[in-house]
Amino acid sequence: MIMDNGLNPASENNKEYVIRLKDIVKKFYIGRPNELEILHGISMDVKRGEFVSIVGPSGSGKSTLMNVIGVLDKPTSGTYYLDGINVEEADEDELSDIRNQKIGFVFQTYNLISKTTALSNVELPMLYAGVSARKRRERAMELLSLVEMEDRAKHLPEELSGGQKQRVAIARAMANSPAIILADEPTGALDTKTGRLVMDIFHKLHKEQGITIVLITHSPELAKETERILPLRDGNIIYGGDSPDLSAV
Amino acid sequence: MLFKENVILALRSLKSNKMRAFLTMLGIIIGVSAVIAILTVGNSITKNVTSMMNGLGANDVFIAVQEKKNSTETEDEIKALKVDGLNFGKSSSSTKMQQSDYITTEMIYSMCEEFKDEIYAVNIYDQLGNADVAYEGKKAKNSVVGTSVGFYLSNSVDVVEGTMFSPSDFDEGKYTCLIPTYTAKRLFGKNYKDAIGQEITAETSYGDVLLTVIGVYKTNGRNGMMMQMGTSIHSTYVPLKTAMALDHSSGQYSFFQVSAKDGINPNSLKGKVKSFLEPYFRNNARYTVAVVTYENILNMFYKLLGMITLAISIIAGIALLVGGIGVMNIMLVSVTERTREIGTRKALGARNSSIRAQFIVEAVIICLIGGIIGVVFGILMGNVASYFLGYPADPSILGIVISLGVSSAVGLFFGYFPANKAARLNPIEALRYE
Ligand SMILES: Nc1ncnc2c1ncn2[C@@H]1O[C@H](COP(=O)(O)OP(=O)(O)OP(=O)(O)O)[C@@H](O)[C@H]1O
Numbered sequence A: 001m002i003m004d005n006g007l008n009p010a011s012e013n014n015k016e017y018v019i020r021l022k023d024i025v026k027k028f029y030i031g032r033p034n035e036l037e038i039l040h041g042i043s044m045d046v047k048r049g050e051f052v053s054i055v056g057p058s059g060s061g062k063s064t065l066m067n068v069i070g071v072l073d074k075p076t077s078g079t080y081y082l083d084g085i086n087v088e089e090a091d092e093d094e095l096s097d098i099r100n101q102k103i104g105f106v107f108q109t110y111n112l113i114s115k116t117t118a119l120s121n122v123e124l125p126m127l128y129a130g131v132s133a134r135k136r137r138e139r140a141m142e143l144l145s146l147v148e149m150e151d152r153a154k155h156l157p158e159e160l161s162g163g164q165k166q167r168v169a170i171a172r173a174m175a176n177s178p179a180i181i182l183a184d185e186p187t188g189a190l191d192t193k194t195g196r197l198v199m200d201i202f203h204k205l206h207k208e209q210g211i212t213i214v215l216i217t218h219s220p221e222l223a224k225e226t227e228r229i230l231p232l233r234d235g236n237i238i239y240g241g242d243s244p245d246l247s248a249v
Numbered sequence B: 001m002l003f004k005e006n007v008i009l010a011l012r013s014l015k016s017n018k019m020r021a022f023l024t025m026l027g028i029i030i031g032v033s034a035v036i037a038i039l040t041v042g043n044s045i046t047k048n049v050t051s052m053m054n055g056l057g058a059n060d061v062f063i064a065v066q067e068k069k070n071s072t073e074t075e076d077e078i079k080a081l082k083v084d085g086l087n088f089g090k091s092s093s094s095t096k097m098q099q100s101d102y103i104t105t106e107m108i109y110s111m112c113e114e115f116k117d118e119i120y121a122v123n124i125y126d127q128l129g130n131a132d133v134a135y136e137g138k139k140a141k142n143s144v145v146g147t148s149v150g151f152y153l154s155n156s157v158d159v160v161e162g163t164m165f166s167p168s169d170f171d172e173g174k175y176t177c178l179i180p181t182y183t184a185k186r187l188f189g190k191n192y193k194d195a196i197g198q199e200i201t202a203e204t205s206y207g208d209v210l211l212t213v214i215g216v217y218k219t220n221g222r223n224g225m226m227m228q229m230g231t232s233i234h235s236t237y238v239p240l241k242t243a244m245a246l247d248h249s250s251g252q253y254s255f256f257q258v259s260a261k262d263g264i265n266p267n268s269l270k271g272k273v274k275s276f277l278e279p280y281f282r283n284n285a286r287y288t289v290a291v292v293t294y295e296n297i298l299n300m301f302y303k304l305l306g307m308i309t310l311a312i313s314i315i316a317g318i319a320l321l322v323g324g325i326g327v328m329n330i331m332l333v334s335v336t337e338r339t340r341e342i343g344t345r346k347a348l349g350a351r352n353s354s355i356r357a358q359f360i361v362e363a364v365i366i367c368l369i370g371g372i373i374g375v376v377f378g379i380l381m382g383n384v385a386s387y388f389l390g391y392p393a394d395p396s397i398l399g400i401v402i403s404l405g406v407s408s409a410v411g412l413f414f415g416y417f418p419a420n421k422a423a424r425l426n427p428i429e430a431l432r433y434e
């Protein structure tokens, strides 16, 4: 299985940490005249069961960092252990499996599959995991009631409000009981009241289920609700990490 | 099983874009329906002709007056046949045959005398051409053919109801006839026992003739040689003398048939007959005789069949190619439209192979549905065409299976490239796609 992929139990594989980033650099247009370094050597840890927020102004590299954490993208340099797995060594299929098993994405724009019911959307990660149809259905209904969307199970995304879509998306993120939920501006497209509702769900999941959550936001108010804030500015984390490398910039 | 989900997904995607799906399928539908229609008609023709061929005596030699093409080609009538196809024995419409161009009764008699140890029977035919045969308002297309006593001897037909012509029918030129089962069913219904003794009207180009049905026969093939392009294969037979009285011919024939005795090689008889008859036409500027054996005809038929098959294959190939390119095009559009969806699926843990399978299944489903619609249309068209040709329609099961198989293969082939493009999308770029 993917779990024993390049894993070093002695040092980095500390079960206490879900995420261990060390000196992560991300560059675009490598080797070209317009080479662009967005992340300048980020180190940060997230402990199991933590609710952490990454805040920073637009363009500071929040989404870029999230893509690295969510193994949608590989860093240019640096090491990254996700739930004890050295991500660098994983091939493309293994990365898919890691995303499938370890990570639950919640996007600003919901990204529900259109023309596909809420229920089927929630089932999707389990489908890719090879869960049987009956178990998929059971778990999906369970998750939908967790986000209070069970009565909309058969509805299409087109028939749901923004807040409702985001709740379905959160249920979907939870499908395979991931090690971490990564939410990139989950309330960005919602009004304050609906945003509040979504935040409440995150708090509930964190408290009741002990889910590890990394929330990316540019709203300091929302960030304050979380246990720890990691401020990101111009590709550097300037405060809040507990890694000794994190000297302020 | 992901396969099932992919099929459901593909059907849903098609359903949400019905018009586009239909237009995409059109190429496949047209290609497959054309092929199935041609195969249905071709198959029924083949079955008919083959059953006739099987009945054709291996001992039979066929002699026909044929236009001289040029000096070299008339040397080898098989070569001429290749050019002329089924025109064997057919007089060209542009040049009317003169009295002196025909084979005469004298020629046939002296030929029989010459080779009496080798010839078992001679069948002489006098064709009255196509005619509607009618009974109480019901009609069937037939060709009306006068036939000789040899007809009887060489067992050209199997009489299933009533009787064969009696010698007096031949001698007196009675207005009696033998009709094929096809015609009997058309005129008298399934239970055509009642046909015997009834009077039917043959609307020939020499006028309407009342004929008494004395027998119903099942084609066993020897009469199949009478088939020419434009002439119905269903022949109503009348005694030779009757036919000659109708068209006022006096012992002149453009076509006749010789059966070799058992143990006689028809090919050697063919050569002898040819060299015997050719001198009669030596001074004829326009006509000569062509002689072929059953074997020659069979080869000719298979050659023709091969050509038709090749033509069908080419049509099918082009149609499916065009259809396939259409499918590829629409799949590329679909991949682009659904870039974000693909990104999302990848974020949720879809492997590249899952994405690829999803789009390949969609392409295959498009083609398969197109193929099924094409098969249905094709069978319909084939049935209509067969109906007008007067053959029982016979859809080719193998053709249908192969068509659906090829349709799926087209989907697989032309769907692979777009599906692979989708599979290899960078997840971040796909998620950022507007
Ligand atoms: N694929 C890419 N190619 C080139 N540049 C990129 C790419 N992705 C991000 N960038 C650049 O990296 C910088 C950080 O982008 P990122 O999306 O991470 O910002 P962000 O903090 O999420 O901003 P926002 O709050 O507006 O979402 C931007 O200047 C952006 O132009």
Ligand SMILES: [Mg+2]
Binding pocket: A062, A063, A064, A184
């Ligand atoms: Mg962003």
